[in-house]
Every structure is written in structure tokens, then in C-alpha cells.
Amino acid sequence: MKSKNLQLLLFFILVPLNLFSQTDYRKFHFESIVADTHNDVLMRAVEGEDLSGRTTKGHSDLIRFKEGGVDVQFFSVWVAPSFLNVNGKDHSYKRATAMIDSLNSLIKRNPQKIGLALNFNDVQKLINQKKLAALIGVEGGYPILDNINYLDTLFNKGMRYMTLTWNLNTPWATSAREESRIDTVLQFKGLNEKGKEIVKRMNQLGIIIDISHVGQKTVDDVLSLTTKPVIASHSCVYKLTPAFRNLKDYQLKNIAKNNGVVFINFYAGFIDSTFRPKSDSIARFHKAAIDSLKTLPLHPDDITLAIEKYLSPFIEPIRPPLSKLVDHFDYIAKLVGVDHVGIGSDFDGVEALPQEMDDVTFLPNLTRELFLRGYSKNDVSKILGGNFMRVLKANTN
Ligand SMILES: [Zn+2]
Numbered sequence: 001m002k003s004k005n006l007q008l009l010l011f012f013i014l015v016p017l018n019l020f021s022q023t024d025y026r027k028f029h030f031e032s033i034v035a036d037t038h039n040d041v042l043m044r045a046v047e048g049e050d051l052s053g054r055t056t057k058g059h060s061d062l063i064r065f066k067e068g069g070v071d072v073q074f075f076s077v078w079v080a081p082s083f084l085n086v087n088g089k090d091h092s093y094k095r096a097t098a099m100i101d102s103l104n105s106l107i108k109r110n111p112q113k114i115g116l117a118l119n120f121n122d123v124q125k126l127i128n129q130k131k132l133a134a135l136i137g138v139e140g141g142y143p144i145l146d147n148i149n150y151l152d153t154l155f156n157k158g159m160r161y162m163t164l165t166w167n168l169n170t171p172w173a174t175s176a177r178e179e180s181r182i183d184t185v186l187q188f189k190g191l192n193e194k195g196k197e198i199v200k201r202m203n204q205l206g207i208i209i210d211i212s213h214v215g216q217k218t219v220d221d222v223l224s225l226t227t228k229p230v231i232a233s234h235s236c237v238y239k240l241t242p243a244f245r246n247l248k249d250y251q252l253k254n255i256a257k258n259n260g261v262v263f264i265n266f267y268a269g270f271i272d273s274t275f276r277p278k279s280d281s282i283a284r285f286h287k288a289a290i291d292s293l294k295t296l297p298l299h300p301d302d303i304t305l306a307i308e309k310y311l312s313p314f315i316e317p318i319r320p321p322l323s324k325l326v327d328h329f330d331y332i333a334k335l336v337g338v339d340h341v342g343i344g345s346d347f348d349g350v351e352a353l354p355q356e357m358d359d360v361t362f363l364p365n366l367t368r369e370l371f372l373r374g375y376s377k378n379d380v381s382k383i384l385g386g387n388f389m390r391v392l393k394a395n396t397n
Helices: 003-031 062-067 092-109 120-128 148-156 176-180 193-205 216-225 249-257 275-285 287-294 300-318 322-336 364-372 377-395
Strands: 035-039 072-078 114-116 132-139 159-163 208-210 231-235 261-264 341-343
Touching: 003 364, 003 377, 035 132, 035 231, 035 261, 035 341, 035 377, 062 132, 072 092, 072 159, 092 114, 092 132, 114 120, 120 132, 120 377, 132 208, 148 159, 148 193, 159 231, 176 216, 193 208, 193 216, 208 231, 208 377, 216 249, 249 261, 249 322, 261 322, 261 377, 275 287, 275 300, 287 300, 322 341, 322 364, 322 377, 341 377, 364 377
Parallel strands: 035 072, 072 132, 114 132, 132 159, 159 208, 231 261, 261 341
Antiparallel strands: none
16 A cells, blocks of 8 residues: 555544544543442541542542542442451450441441442442442451451442452462461461352352452452352452462453453552562662651651652653553453453552552553544443443342
């Protein structure tokens, strides 16, 4: 083909594509169901912060969810390890219920903006009412205190997914971090009998099994046992970024066989393999300043915040481009199909996000990038929320 003809052909292909991406992607985004399976903002709510109006810190609040086009949000109930031993007592259940209460209180104060969803129909009803459908996910199995009755209690309080482990093992399941450590000998790997009992009960009750953070052997055991599709509520692809808890190709294939979905985490360190080495060397360079911040008479969480704030101007230039995030969506869609990938941002739970994704209001940029990579409207709507709705319907009674 003569080069002029080729130029013309490219013009007719690329201009409409570009026009669509520039104008209609936002309209499409706001008309679609957008679901996110992991947000940690309850860590702020439980400390008394009011998320009803626009807030200046973190990544989300009720105003910003709206501006990002979010229709469905799984709120993560993450219990910090310090609550596992408070003066010799395990306060993890107590802390989990306090976090759930903070969400219920937010809902009570904003009945026009947000409602609690307990199943697929509730989600649809809330979307039709143009309210944010809020669901509760408990991250890490320790709030059930090794007692299956607490699984029912938390289900009755609204828990609709439970991540079997966080980075720590539970007495009945091993985590990705602990399984991958070479300096520890584990008493067992995967699910023990108690763990199997818990997984079966989760299936019966209609609690989605979340395998983010969970060890490879545990994931294998879950997939051979579960009768319902599982999710990874906030995980990425190991082949692209070999982080200890990113998912390997064989796991992605097994999750797809189970008709499950992997919801992609936006954390810079999980999407770009060069980020952690760069941020570690920045932290080493600023070691003296960090050490002095650690001596401040503050709560450990506030010290972490102070360190993050101090480091943020140095981290800013090494934030990965948005394309690195989209690569993880693309990889899973190409490996196992577009039906098995979605959004699990981890907003308000991570200290560094990719460029053009500063907070939840930037979500339409993801839709734009998916269209630019050639995904159809049908594909994009599955990624944004359709896959989530399928897996929710299959799990909740
Ligand atoms: Zn997590």
C-alpha cells in the first residue's frame, strides 16, 4: 500500500477511536455499573473521621466516590495485627465490629447517598436509586477467632466476603507471605480441617471466599473444595510483577476455571516491578529523617502517616505510568478471558498509586485506557462491574 493511502487509512481508524476516547468514555463510564472490591477507608472512619463530605486526605469519601462513578463498593474491614493481642486478649472481633459500626453510622447519616447491600438484589436496587451500594468484606480470617459461630455472627452483621488470611496465617489457613518465607517452618500448609469446615460454611451462608493474601497451597485447597466462584479482591499478576502475593499464571487459570474473578490492586509496588527497589533506595537515603520521625510521641499509625508525608515528594517522580496498571487487566483478559478481571483498587490502603490515578475520582481514566487498548463496550462493562455482579449473584442467596 502506498504510504499516503496508509496514512489515510490510519486517519480513518485512529480519529474515530481517539474521538470516542476523548468524549464518550466518560459518558460510558458514568452509565456503567462500576464496582470496586477493596477500599480501606473504614480505617479512617473508625477513627472518627466523617466521610460524608469532601475530605482532604486519603483517596475517597462519599463525594469522591460519586465523582469517580463508583456504584458498588466493598468496604474492607482490616484489623491491624496489634488488635490480636491487647493486654493478652484478642480484640480482633471487637475491632472488626467497630469498623462495621463505623460504616453503619456513615450510612445512617447519609441515607440519600449510600445504603448497605446484603445480596445481588440489594445492589441492583441501590444502583437504581442512584445510591452507593456498600458491602462489607472482612480482610483476614482472624476476627472469627477460630470459632465457626463467629462466621455466622459476622455474616449477620453484613459480611459478604472474607479474605481467608491477611499476611499473617490464621490457625486454620496459611498466607502467601508465611508460605513463601524460607526462615519459618509451618505446622501445616493450606487449609487444615477447621479451614475446610470454614470454607464449606462460607459457601452455605453466601460469603464470597476471597483469596487475596492467601498462600498458594491454601488457594489450591480452596479451589478443590468450593462450590461457588471465588474472588481475589485486590491482587495483581506475578508474571508482570513478582511480588510475594501476586498471582501466578497457573492460579489465574484455576480461578478462571472456577468462574472466579481477580480484581486488580492499584498499588504501585504490585503493578511495577521497578517501584519497590526505587522506593526502598529513597527510604535508605532518608534513613536519618525517618528514624527521627519514629521517635515522635505519636500513635504508630500517625508515625507511618508522618513518614509517608515526608517521603511523598520523593516518591512522586517514581510513580509508575497508568499503562503499568492497565497491563495487569490486559494480561488476565488475554490469558484467561475478559470475564475474569475487575477493579480492586485498595484506595486508602496503599501509599503509592500510578500516575493519573491520584484518588477514586480518577477512575474514568481506566475506562479511557481500556478503550484505547481496543476493548469493546461489552468487554469494558464486564471489567468495570459486570464480572463483579456475576460473581456476587453466584454467591449471595
Ligand atoms: Zn490487603
